[in-house]
């Protein structure tokens with residue numbers, strides 16, 4: 001099992017490097033400029049990437065937040081991650097141990113239900129959840145998901161991201177009292 005997870009981790013890094021990592025000038029979500037970008041969606045929306053992300057994020061959640069009953073995060077980056085974790089948990093045994101997925105909107109839905117979180121109705125009040133994220137830069141998006149989940153009555157056990165760009169996001173999330181687990185850091189892409 002440990003061997004296959006290690007192999008999956010190496011393969012996910014290979015796919016992210018080939019498909020998602022680019023050296024180019026970009027403006028980031030925070031408004032900061034950077035000379036590289038990691039578009040994790042390109043990997044997460046590939047069949048193989050979706051599979052690998054599901055396996056590896058679920059394993060991290062089971063290890064660091066074993067009582068989580070759901071995984072979700074801020075749309076859009078987190079959407080395929082939450083889906084992958086949820087599907088994988090069902091395929092790996094289903095039943096009581098599977099994790100539901102949820103999606104935190106950036107703005108509340110402007111009509112209909114007006115809700116902030118899709119998938120909330122499947123979760124009871126105070127339900128323990130894991131926040132998932134693709135890239136952590138300043139940590140603002142992760143914190144937005146955490147704060148909204150808490151405001152909607154969920155209990156946040158921790159955040160789980162694919163890549164930590166090592167630009168202060170971990171410190172911000174931890175300063176707010178939350179644990180952050182990441183599969184990779186910028187050093188895996190720029191040694």
Ligand SMILES: O=P(O)(O)OC[C@H]1O[C@H](OP(=O)(O)OP(=O)(O)O)[C@H](O)[C@@H]1O
Nearest residue numbers: 029075076077135136137138139140141
């Ligand atoms: O740690 P931060 O400084 O918040 O930056 C990281 C966030 O930025 C990106 O999302 P983006 O805002 O580009 O939105 P998208 O997922 O809808 O593309 C990425 O998916 C993270 O959520």
Ligand SMILES: O=C(O)c1cc(=O)[nH]c(=O)[nH]1
Nearest residue numbers: 028029037038039135137
């Ligand atoms: O900070 C961001 O906006 C950001 C950085 C990055 O490498 N990838 C991404 O999707 N967003």
